[in-house]
Amino acid sequence: MTAATPNAATVTRSEVEDFLFLESSLLDEWRLEEWVELFTLDCTYEAPATDAPASDPGQTWSLIHDRRTMLEQRVIRLKKPEAHAEFPHSQTSRIVGNVRILDRGPDAVSVSASFLVSRMKAGKFDQYAGHYYYDLVQGEDGFKIRRKKAVLAHDRLAPQGKISFVL
Amino acid sequence: MTAATPNAATVTRSEVEDFLFLESSLLDEWRLEEWVELFTLDCTYEAPATDAPASDPGQTWSLIHDRRTMLEQRVIRLKKPEAHAEFPHSQTSRIVGNVRILDRGPDAVSVSASFLVSRMKAGKFDQYAGHYYYDLVQGEDGFKIRRKKAVLAHDRLAPQGKISFVL
Amino acid sequence: MTAATPNAATVTRSEVEDFLFLESSLLDEWRLEEWVELFTLDCTYEAPATDAPASDPGQTWSLIHDRRTMLEQRVIRLKKPEAHAEFPHSQTSRIVGNVRILDRGPDAVSVSASFLVSRMKAGKFDQYAGHYYYDLVQGEDGFKIRRKKAVLAHDRLAPQGKISFVL
Numbered sequence A, B, C: 001m002t003a004a005t006p007n008a009a010t011v012t013r014s015e016v017e018d019f020l021f022l023e024s025s026l027l028d029e030w031r032l033e034e035w036v037e038l039f040t041l042d043c044t045y046e047a048p049a050t051d052a053p054a055s056d057p058g059q060t061w062s063l064i065h066d067r068r069t070m071l072e073q074r075v076i077r078l079k080k081p082e083a084h085a086e087f088p089h090s091q092t093s094r095i096v097g098n099v100r101i102l103d104r105g106p107d108a109v110s111v112s113a114s115f116l117v118s119r120m121k122a123g124k125f126d127q128y129a130g131h132y133y134y135d136l137v138q139g140e141d142g143f144k145i146r147r148k149k150a151v152l153a154h155d156r157l158a159p160q161g162k163i164s165f166v167l
Helices: A013-028 A032-036 A068-079 B013-028 B032-036 B068-079 C013-028 C032-036 C068-079
Strands: A039-048 A062-067 A091-104 A108-121 A124-139 A142-152 B039-048 B062-067 B091-104 B108-121 B124-139 B142-152 C039-048 C062-067 C091-104 C108-121 C124-139 C142-152
Touching: A013 A032, A013 A091, A013 A108, A013 A124, A013 A142, A013 B013, A013 C013, A013 C091, A013 C108, A032 A068, A039 A068, A062 A068, A091 B013, A091 B091, A091 C091, A091 C108, A091 C124, A108 B013, A108 B091, A108 C124, A124 B091, A124 B108, B013 B032, B013 B091, B013 B108, B013 B124, B013 B142, B013 C013, B032 B068, B039 B068, B062 B068, B091 C013, B091 C091, B108 C013, B108 C091, B124 C091, B124 C108, C013 C032, C013 C091, C013 C108, C013 C124, C013 C142, C032 C068, C039 C068, C062 C068
Parallel strands: A039 A142, B039 B142, C039 C142
Antiparallel strands: A039 A062, A091 A108, A108 A124, A124 A142, B039 B062, B091 B108, B108 B124, B124 B142, C039 C062, C091 C108, C108 C124, C124 C142
């Protein structure tokens, strides 16, 4: 399903969607090692604190603010049986919609999308809704994620509680 | 992101989606003045009473039944600090999906879509689901909305309560 | 809205989406007799038990495991006034997203998608989230469904309870 190398100037929404739907399926299937490989080595992955979505991640507390190494460690941790919160894994179904190409640089496209993650764990059904912001660059075969920012449309995490999976 | 002037006979679902996703982003970002500008001067915007979605809006009570001027007043009201129900603004994430072109007239296309608005306000997470029906006409640069009808798939508003934002 | 006969080797995601959105609209509008006509005569329609989504439907209990005749009977039953659970019909709004073409055979395409069914009945708002898996073949005018599998991302049905409609 990998697209040919996309060109930032001509990439279509449909190509971006193909990539984001692939990413979602890796997350829904807990194929997190493959998911990490979608990111560039200089990537950032960020989920801002829900009460300050526009704040500078270097200055304020973020829910998540990972560079590549931290992202790999997060994945190792989530796949460990000792990660009690996620063993057995929760079942999730992600919908990524409203995909928009916001900007096209020489080698990257900026993209926004809406997401809704439905999650069932031990009989408890939770949902996480918000917006994604991506910078996608052209890798050798298809896109790579240079930046992913997941902004929850929640002003606090209750009633859904702590996030123990990847948005 | 504005498409070239679309032609009702040849417009694609993808072009319609680009427009509807733009509309959603304006609503999610509370850019309501810009949102109103997406409508034609002779527009209607309608959200029927949830227990009578097919009834004639002139004959029965509607949740909302606005012409352009009323729509502008609604926006002014929603942006006022005195609009207690929406200050601070609720955070929303809209997903508009299942977009279908139902009919093509000489100057307009009729479109249906499914929507799900996730809304968090003061720790309370609500969702509003239903169907949109649009008549879109060709403006000078891209589409304009001549008619928008938002039909909630709710037979009453409880447990989500009163709607104090735009569907 | 019926597409020309698609060719499994060249069918696009967009053509598949057109078909799945048509299917969704028939379900949301309770046009179940027309919905059944979307299936081939040798079809299977399956919703595995939510605690064993990967198990062999012939060997274990499934929520649903219908061949064409059983599917027709299910529809007749759901449309009967005596089907108390669904009279009056619940109101639903389906979003089918993240559509992916997984495989292309000589005469069929395998497709996955995420779904979210929002359902309101007697003031109770429930949601059903999960993944669809389809085998679509080329009918005389457009696609037919040879296989549909709806896997709920729920490890048990509570709190949503018994399913009395079609996923």
